[in-house]
Amino acid sequence: MNLEELNVEKELKIVFMGTPEFAVPVLEGLIENYKVRAVVTQPDKLVGREQKLAYSPIKQVALKHTMLVLQPKKIREEYQEIVDLNPDLIITCAYGQILPRALLEVPRLGCINVHASLLPKLRGGAPIHHAIIDGYSKTGITIMYMNTEMDKGDIISQREIPILDTDTTESLHDKLSLLGKELLLETLPSIINGTNTRTKQNEEDATYGLNIKREDEKIDFSKTKNQVYNQIRGLYSWPGAYCILEGKILKVWKARMTDNYFPELFDGTITALYDDGFGVKVSNGEVVFTLVQLEGKIKTDGASFIRGVHGELVGRILS
Numbered sequence: 001m002n003l004e005e006l007n008v009e010k011e012l013k014i015v016f017m018g019t020p021e022f023a024v025p026v027l028e029g030l031i032e033n034y035k036v037r038a039v040v041t042q043p044d045k046l047v048g049r050e051q052k053l054a055y056s057p058i059k060q061v062a063l064k065h066t067m068l069v070l071q072p073k074k075i076r077e078e079y080q081e082i083v084d085l086n087p088d089l090i091i092t093c094a095y096g097q098i099l100p101r102a103l104l105e106v107p108r109l110g111c112i113n114v115h116a117s118l119l120p121k122l123r124g125g126a127p128i129h130h131a132i133i134d135g136y137s138k139t140g141i142t143i144m145y146m147n148t149e150m151d152k153g154d155i156i157s158q159r160e161i162p163i164l165d166t167d168t169t170e171s172l173h174d175k176l177s178l179l180g181k182e183l184l185l186e187t188l189p190s191i192i193n194g195t196n197t198r199t200k201q202n203e204e205d206a207t208y209g210l211n212i213k214r215e216d217e218k219i220d221f222s223k224t225k226n227q228v229y230n231q232i233r234g235l236y237s238w239p240g241a242y243c244i245l246e247g248k249i250l251k252v253w254k255a256r257m258t259d260n261y262f263p264e265l266f267d268g269t270i271t272a273l274y275d276d277g278f279g280v281k282v283s284n285g286e287v288v289f290t291l292v293q294l295e296g297k298i299k300t301d302g303a304s305f306i307r308g309v310h311g312e313l314v315g316r317i318l319s
Contacts, residue, residue, distance in 0.1 A: 130209030277302020
């Protein structure tokens, strides 16, 4: 990079928009290499029993670097402060709101988004969860131009990674967060100098990874062991899969599969006790719950849970 190109990049007015922990490495990478003029994030929230005011992870990073922080409640109505900054480029990563057309048209270099899937696969707010829950063998990061529709803009660059059988949403989240930082920093120079490619998405290949709903968390024991196992690890470590044990919610945080088969039992029947947990019959086999949490209790390994339950578990039916 010559001195003229370096000066151009230093003079860029970049506005970054993001909210959760996933976006932190992306913002930190930008701060290390560019001048970020402002950060836009979701409003502060009251959390916990004591209802303490909590800043988003992105706001915490911005304040650490004494940056301007804007927190509109509804970006579709409250975007004038961003317009007034006259940004050359807006970069979003897990911001949480769709930008209005009036804001998208402001930056001369456009608005780009760092999305945690290989678009057009898994559009939406929970692509990491669904990549595991839906049994994908790979996922990745997409850098894309934004438009007024959810994750439908032209693709600039992509990079994929495999999804391991041992991956959870937590582990995949961390891998993709760092990959997002790397790919963005590699892609930005071409966006700035106008040499980047842009590819329209194929609508026929589109799938969706929409935000997780409560009904997505309930375990359906009539599904296969792979489906149940994928659901449990796809909801770890938030918000967690669950079932019902004798009228109480039982969160299931970790599990493993076995080769056992119990055709004579109803789906959901507790099959056997193991050193690390207890087995549960599903449509085509058995899944062992190894980390659970009974309603009102703390998380415990499956073996400790067994020791703490009075009476015989085997034969009981979960729903």
